Amino acid sequence: MCGIVGYTGGREAAPFLLSGLRALEYRGYDSAGLAVMGEGGLQLAKTSGRIERLAEKTRGGAALPGRSGIGHTRWATHGAPTDVNAHPHVSCGGRFAVVHNGIIENYAALRAELTALGCSFRSETDTEVIAHLLELGYDGDFREALMRTVARLEGSYALGVVCTDFPGEVYAVREASPLILGLGAGENCFASDLAAIAPYTKSAVRLEDGQFARLRPEGVQVYDFAGRPVEPEIFRVDWGPEAAEKGGWEHFMLKEIMEQPRALRSALAPRLRDGLVDFGAELGSALPERLGSVVITACGSAYYAGCVGKLAIERLCRVPVTAELASELRYSDPLIGEDTLVIALSQSGETADTLAAVRECRSRGAKVLAIVNAEGSSLTKLADAVLYTRAGPEIAVASTKGYTTQVAVLTALAAELARRLGRLTEPELRELAAGLYRLPDAVQKAIDLNPGLPELARRYCLGGALYYIGRGTDRAVALEAALKMKEISYRHAEAYAAGELKHGTIALVEEGTSVVALCCRTELLGKMISSIEEVKARGAKVLAVAPAGERRILAAADDVITVPRTGPLLDPVAEIVPLQLLAYYAARELGCDIDKPKNLAKSVTVE
Numbered sequence: 358m359c360g361i362v363g364y365t366g367g368r369e370a371a372p373f374l375l376s377g378l379r380a381l382e383y384r385g386y387d388s389a390g391l392a393v394m395g396e397g398g399l400q401l402a403k404t405s406g407r408i409e410r411l412a413e414k415t416r417g418g419a420a421l422p423g424r425s426g427i428g429h430t431r432w433a434t435h436g437a438p439t440d441v442n443a444h445p446h447v448s449c450g451g452r453f454a455v456v457h458n459g460i461i462e463n464y465a466a467l468r469a470e471l472t473a474l475g476c477s478f479r480s481e482t483d484t485e486v487i488a489h490l491l492e493l494g495y496d497g498d499f500r501e502a503l504m505r506t507v508a509r510l511e512g513s514y515a516l517g518v519v520c521t522d523f524p525g526e527v528y529a530v531r532e533a534s535p536l537i538l539g540l541g542a543g544e545n546c547f548a549s550d551l552a553a554i555a556p557y558t559k560s561a562v563r564l565e566d567g568q569f570a571r572l573r574p575e576g577v578q579v580y581d582f583a584g585r586p587v588e589p590e591i592f593r594v595d596w597g598p599e600a601a602e603k604g605g606w607e608h609f610m611l612k613e614i615m616e617q618p619r620a621l622r623s624a625l626a627p628r629l630r631d632g633l634v635d636f637g638a639e640l641g642s643a644l645p646e647r648l649g650s651v652v653i654t655a656c657g658s659a660y661y662a663g664c665v666g667k668l669a670i671e672r673l674c675r676v677p678v679t680a681e682l683a684s685e686l687r688y689s690d691p692l693i694g695e696d697t698l699v700i701a702l703s704q705s706g707e708t709a710d711t712l713a714a715v716r717e718c719r720s721r722g723a724k725v726l727a728i729v730n731a732e733g734s735s736l737t738k739l740a741d742a743v744l745y746t747r748a749g750p751e752i753a754v755a756s757t758k759g760y761t762t763q764v765a766v767l768t769a770l771a772a773e774l775a776r777r778l779g780r781l782t783e784p785e786l787r788e789l790a791a792g793l794y795r796l797p798d799a800v801q802k803a804i805d806l807n808p809g810l811p812e813l814a815r816r817y818c819l820g821g822a823l824y825y826i827g828r829g830t831d832r833a834v835a836l837e838a839a840l841k842m843k844e845i846s847y848r849h850a851e852a853y854a855a856g857e858l859k860h861g862t863i864a865l866v867e868e869g870t871s872v873v874a875l876c877c878r879t880e881l882l883g884k885m886i887s888s889i890e891e892v893k894a895r896g897a898k899v900l901a902v903a904p905a906g907e908r909r910i911l912a913a914a915d916d917v918i919t920v921p922r923t924g925p926l927l928d929p930v931a932e933i934v935p936l937q938l939l940a941y942y943a944a945r946e947l948g949c950d951i952d953k954p955k956n957l958a959k960s961v962t963v964e
């Protein structure tokens with residue numbers, strides 16, 4: 358989604374802003390722009406398309422000399438991705454320039470009002486109303502104009518604003534859309550995502566909703582929307598520069614797939630003690646006194662992780678669990694009350710639908726436990742307790758280590774809840790913990806055992822229909838595997854419960870159809886072999902995913918991806934990794950933009 362960067366200090370602003378925007382490219386965008394305050398006043402450059410075009414247009418920033426400014430990558434919502442609709446947007450008098458993430462919900466009414474007052478609009482965006490409101494509310498005091506403006510806005514917004522009367526001064530505003538300030542010596546900056554400013558700062562502040570900040574080279578002041586000063590909470594940025602770099606890998610996605618053993622270690626190690634799962638005080642006050650039911654809610658891959666978690670919690674704790682898409686839960690009048698534990702999953706912690714679903718659950722009295730990767734993100738503020746997945750920054754749009762760490766933490770949580778509810782014996786708990794201890798190595802093995810994946814991707818994934826089938830946890834993994842294939846290779850792939858195929862979809866299976874059959878549930882192997890035979894009889898070629906040494910599958914399928922056995926609840930983690938790689942190699946073969954697939958954004962901050 359859209360990205361914001363702002364800077365003031367001793368360096369040339371434009372190259373800084375371009376570098377910040379490049380770091381935000383992974384979020385997805387379709388146009389970009391800069392506004393820099395220089396000796397000649399406000400200078401603007403905007404373009405549709407890639408940041409490289411903006412860099413060419415501004416000669417790497419040299420065409421916009423000046424030491425403060427704002428930059429933006431836009432993902433079109435109101436108006437097409439054209440040069441004119443790209444941000445920054447400027448007020449009629451040319452005094453204010455603004456960049457904006459989010460949506461101004463009352464923009465149509467504001468636009469009509471401002472047009473009647475004589476403002477002429479150049480773009481079709483909702484953002485432009487902000488620039489005109491600033492100009493109209495201005496009487497020489499930049500801060501007051503800003504406060505008057507935000508008082509008129511409804512919706513979600515993060516803003517960066519500059520004013521020609523205050524060169525060297527940049528404002529950052531947050532309401533329901535993330536913004537982080539980076540503090541430095543003689544320079545300060547801000548961005549919608551830490552990735553843009555992490556290489557330049559060691560100290561940072563997360564603006565809260567309803568706050569804005571004035572940044573000057575010599576310091577930063579934070580205020581609430583009523584203008585009262587706020588003491589900012591500073592946190593240390595401990596990203597090494599390499600965390601956001603590819604480190605020799607061809608794509609971030611491949612790097613992040615290969616990082617999974619390490620990510621899983623850091624997700625699980627703090628929750629394993631003396632051979633047992635032990636979350637210590639991490640669950641805080643999130644558990645209801647009497648646990649009646651669990652509702653897991655999330656979007657996309659995080660939802661599919663929730664589908665695996667549902668099976669684990671139900672099996673170990675024997676309480677009813679539902680996994681609900683966050684975008685549906687809000688409107689389903691859900692059966693949620695004070696005895697419901699709501700578990701919200703999100704890599705970014707900023708997904709608008711997930712945040713909205715959590716607010717809905719809270720309003721019904723539920724306790725909320727968030728499982729999140731991005732520290733300090735909006736979801737962490739809404740929850741009663743937070744379990745961080747500690748996967749490290751995920752830059753590729755397609756989630757990989759984000760997903761596997763979510764599944765691992767959910768499974769460990771299932772064991773923790775079962776222990777607290779007295780549902781498992783100590784030997785059972787020890788066996789589960791032993792599986793979790795072994796999981797990172799098992800994932801490494803799942804990678805090492807399958808050097809032939811590029812060839813399998815060529816044979817199975819480049820043409821014709823593609824189905825992923827499985828039962829139980831395998832089915833939940835099939836959903837995620839098909840999503841990975843769709844989003845990065847643009848190949849149409851469908852996931853089906855294996856037993857459901859013959860109730861309709863098998864009509865589509867024909868000579869040359871590819872079927873990926875997930876066969877890790879040993880107790881269901883016989884049934885999976887029947888499904889494989891059904892599709893083969895209609896001409897499909899079958900690539901199975903099965904535990905090492907599973908002879909019956911070797912005989913039934915055309916090819917096999919081998920995964921180590923990790924135990925029924927942990928297999929999904931080892932099983933998805935070669936399927937992530939299968940999607941990756943298919944996308945690479947097809948020449949796709951793997952880290953930044955078309956139409957997708959890393960963090961979906963609109964509903």
Ligand code: F6R
Nearest residue numbers: 657658659703704705708755756
């Ligand atoms: C797919 C993917 C998305 C996200 C979804 C939720 O690879 O990344 O489906 O899983 O947009 O995002 P988060 O986890 O940030 O809430």
